[in-house]
Amino acid sequence: MAKKKAMRNVQSDGRDVEFSQELADQDDLEAQARSQAADARQKKNMKNE
Numbered sequence: 001m002a003k004k005k006a007m008r009n010v011q012s013d014g015r016d017v018e019f020s021q022e023l024a025d026q027d028d029l030e031a032q033a034r035s036q037a038a039d040a041r042q043k044k045n046m047k048n049e
Contacts, residue, residue, distance in 0.1 A: 019032075
């Protein structure tokens with residue numbers, strides 16, 4: 001019962017992504033870097049509001 005209650009408190013970031021660093025090519029790595037930069041900008045913007 002405690003496990004079910006704990007699972008209700010878990011929040012998702014809304015992403016359903018499967019990624020393998022081992023199989024990533026240069027385009028994947030660049031996209032990942034852009035995504036991380038965008039996430040950082042969004043967090044900064046939310047913090048400043």
